[in-house]
Amino acid sequence: MSDPLLEIDSLSLGFRQGKTTRETLSRVCFQVRKGEIRCLVGESGCGKSVTGLSIPGLLPPQARLLGGRILFHGRDLTRLSEEELDAVRGKSIAMIFQDIMGSLNPVLTVGRQMTEGMRRHLGLTAREASERAVELMRKCGIPNPENTMKRFPHMLSGGQRQRVMIAMALSCSPELLIADEPTTALDVTVQLQILQLLTRLREESGMAILFITHDFGVVAEIADRVTVMYAGQCVEDAPKDVLLSAPAHPYTQALLRSVPDLRDDGKRTLYAIPGTVPQDWSRIPGCRFAPRCPYRRSACETAAVPMAAAAEGHCVRCLFPVPFGKEAAEG
Numbered sequence: 001m002s003d004p005l006l007e008i009d010s011l012s013l014g015f016r017q018g019k020t021t022r023e024t025l026s027r028v029c030f031q032v033r034k035g036e037i038r039c040l041v042g043e044s045g046c047g048k049s050v051t052g053l054s055i056p057g058l059l060p061p062q063a064r065l066l067g068g069r070i071l072f073h074g075r076d077l078t079r080l081s082e083e084e085l086d087a088v089r090g091k092s093i094a095m096i097f098q099d100i101m102g103s104l105n106p107v108l109t110v111g112r113q114m115t116e117g118m119r120r121h122l123g124l125t126a127r128e129a130s131e132r133a134v135e136l137m138r139k140c141g142i143p144n145p146e147n148t149m150k151r152f153p154h155m156l157s158g159g160q161r162q163r164v165m166i167a168m169a170l171s172c173s174p175e176l177l178i179a180d181e182p183t184t185a186l187d188v189t190v191q192l193q194i195l196q197l198l199t200r201l202r203e204e205s206g207m208a209i210l211f212i213t214h215d216f217g218v219v220a221e222i223a224d225r226v227t228v229m230y231a232g233q234c235v236e237d238a239p240k241d242v243l244l245s246a247p248a249h250p251y252t253q254a255l256l257r258s259v260p261d262l263r264d265d266g267k268r269t270l271y272a273i274p275g276t277v278p279q280d281w282s283r284i285p286g287c288r289f290a291p292r293c294p295y296r297r298s299a300c301e302t303a304a305v306p307m308a309a310a311a312e313g314h315c316v317r318c319l320f321p322v323p324f325g326k327e328a329a330e331g
């Protein structure tokens, strides 16, 4: 297998609160290979966005690196100067967010915003950048792109704005796209079109995608590999088909059981994971999911649980994994 394009290597990170730093990410590890789509899933507040933002160095100043490395082509991004990072951002690594309005400038036309990065990073003239912008917007399914170029963000529908953001993110042909819940605010039809667009683009260009979502429907549609995060840690890492059919971590199993299934006529009682994500998780000595886990034993609550291989290419952070589907019998 080829070397990873991106390697998050034991990344620990916290936020300063007064005189102390509260640990938010604890030794997060995963890789993204060229052309691969990796999904990062977990409930709200588990550290997915912080992980995504840390890669291009977009965290607020109160964030502190506590350990680990972020290797992109083997180069540690955590050691780069702001200037060096700026050259990577928008060019080799692009990012799209859920909050599209917040990432588009309301007083500049779409065209102006689309062409700025290309002129800066690729040295294109205004005319060249404009032509490329139109071509990219057409590829992203924007009808009449010449006209859209002249518009302001608020004049577009949510779906069109998201396509503009994607076109903009792709404008410098990034090797890695980080997409943080980019389709959450869109209706399902537009969402599916955007997911299919991203899949097609990675096939055409070999671009890798780190896709952050809490939606297993999205995972099923787009992922090659999946990392499940809980309370600032990776708890499971597997190829998509394995994760969806044979999840090993009780948290992943619980997440999957709480997904509505369209085929069951609504007769099945939807499962809700009891409790909530803990607040100050770095103080939990054992398994961070133990307080909510139906299978916990006393050993789970005393010592930190390491990631361990469940099968080839499948890792799980659980001392006593129960096969999926057997829970009813055992639990």
Ligand SMILES: Nc1ncnc2c1ncn2[C@@H]1O[C@H](COP(=O)(O)OP(=O)(O)O)[C@@H](O)[C@H]1O
Pocket (backbone or CB within 6 Å): 015, 024, 042, 043, 044, 045, 046, 047, 048, 049, 050, 051, 060, 062
């Ligand atoms: N700017 C910040 N300052 C302090 N804590 C933060 C900040 N941003 C995020 N956090 C904390 O990091 C944790 C993970 O947040 P986040 O990555 O946004 O979760 P997710 O994207 O999985 O919903 C949360 O507990 C949140 O309180």
Ligand SMILES: [Mg+2]
Pocket (backbone or CB within 6 Å): 045, 048, 049, 050
């Ligand atoms: Mg988030």
